[in-house]
Amino acid sequence: MRITRPQQPDRKDPSSYAEELLIQMYSRMLLIRRFELKVNELYHQGIMPGTIHLSHGQEATTVGACLALEQEDVITLTHRGHGQALAKGVSVRSVMAELFGKATGCCRGKGGSLHVGDLSVGALPAIGIVGASSPIAAGMAFAFQRAGNKWIVLNFFGDGAVNEGDWHEAMNLAALWKLPVVFLCENNFYGVSTHISEVTLNEYLAERAAAYRMPAVTIYGNDPITVYDTVGEAAGRARKGEGPTMVECLTYRRGGHKRDDSGSYRPDEEVDAWFRRDPITDFRDYLLTDERIPPARLDELEDEVDASVEKAVEFALASPDPDAACALEDVYAE
Ligand SMILES: Cc1ncc(C[n+]2csc(CCOP(=O)(O)OP(=O)(O)O)c2C)c(N)n1
Numbered sequence: 001m002r003i004t005r006p007q008q009p010d011r012k013d014p015s016s017y018a019e020e021l022l023i024q025m026y027s028r029m030l031l032i033r034r035f036e037l038k039v040n041e042l043y044h045q046g047i048m049p050g051t052i053h054l055s056h057g058q059e060a061t062t063v064g065a066c067l068a069l070e071q072e073d074v075i076t077l078t079h080r081g082h083g084q085a086l087a088k089g090v091s092v093r094s095v096m097a098e099l100f101g102k103a104t105g106c107c108r109g110k111g112g113s114l115h116v117g118d119l120s121v122g123a124l125p126a127i128g129i130v131g132a133s134s135p136i137a138a139g140m141a142f143a144f145q146r147a148g149n150k151w152i153v154l155n156f157f158g159d160g161a162v163n164e165g166d167w168h169e170a171m172n173l174a175a176l177w178k179l180p181v182v183f184l185c186e187n188n189f190y191g192v193s194t195h196i197s198e199v200t201l202n203e204y205l206a207e208r209a210a211a212y213r214m215p216a217v218t219i220y221g222n223d224p225i226t227v228y229d230t231v232g233e234a235a236g237r238a239r240k241g242e243g244p245t246m247v248e249c250l251t252y253r254r255g256g257h258k259r260d261d262s263g264s265y266r267p268d269e270e271v272d273a274w275f276r277r278d279p280i281t282d283f284r285d286y287l288l289t290d291e292r293i294p295p296a297r298l299d300e301l302e303d304e305v306d307a308s309v310e311k312a313v314e315f316a317l318a319s320p321d322p323d324a325a326c327a328l329e330d331v332y333a334e
């Protein structure tokens with residue numbers, strides 16, 4: 001693989017992909033979008049506690065990447081992890097309940113927004129320290145390699161992580177030991193309010209991988225098919241013992257860094273340009289090409305997704321708080 005300039009790709013005709021896969025891509029992206037908008041509303045109404053980092057706008061990257069994996073493969077999640085968790089298949093009810101701090105949450109209500117995940121579907125509960133998940137991903141991949149199984153690890157991180165020492169150590173050892181990892185950068189161009197050009201001279205972050213002799217590619221991350229195909233190839237290499245790949249996906253968050261941030265430091269023209277490349281409306285148009293998927297089917301899916309989000313809120317609100325007696329459970333390995 002080589003570094004390529006990102007641009008909206010010429011996509012293959014939808015008939016090149018199984019209908020079931022296309023439907024799953026659309027419904028998972030839509031689930032993340034509707035979930036995040038609902039969560040935003042609940043926070044601002046003061047109904048939901050804690051803090052949140054929303055991922056709407058980045059749905060194509062997380063869904064394309066996770067659908068290219070096997071159920072047993074493990075992902076590591078970031079502080080912007082709701083979408084990553086839902087994309088890997090963590091149940092919407094358990095993520096919602098976790099955000100409310102309820103005992104039925106995916107971490108039994110003890111983690112909240114910054115730690116969502118569920119290892120039973122291969123989603124290691126999120127790590128909020130920027131860059132810190134990369135050595136953990138490499139360590140898990142090392143364990144998989146030693147055990148001789150075919151599982152791989154996909155390490156999600158943001159553009160902010162590539163300037164952290166942890167990240168470089170992980171990249172170096174993973175390349176040296178040919179560990180089965182896909183290093184997936186969700187480059188949304190900002191670390192909080194700092195544009196990436198203020199902290200590095202690299203035009204694309206995938207250039208960094210050359211220092212470790214690791215193959216890398218920069219792609220347009222708002223198209224789930226491009227992400228799916230690229231991660232599928234990288235995962236295949238990892239599974240065959242050919243080592244890690246860095247995949248940099250260019251994308252954009254639709255909201256600010258976190259709930260009290262409007263993102264006003266971003267120039268209007270930039271925001272407009274990315275908002276016009278909305279991954280969900282673009283993909284809907286693509287699916288409707290030659291009526292490959294009938295519009296009524298997509299409307300039906302939208303209703304199903306909305307209903308599942310509403311039910312998740314009801315479920316979370318009706319769930320009990322964790323029992324204080326379980327505070328020290330799940331802290332140490334048994
Ligand atoms: C080591 C470390 N430094 C600072 C922070 C505070 N912090 C949380 S998110 C964030 C920005 C991360 O930017 P990026 O990696 O690009 O991810 P994005 O928020 O854009 O998804 C920072 C600085 C942290 N969590 N960990």
Ligand SMILES: [Mg+2]
Binds near residue numbers: 189190
């Ligand atoms: Mg960022």
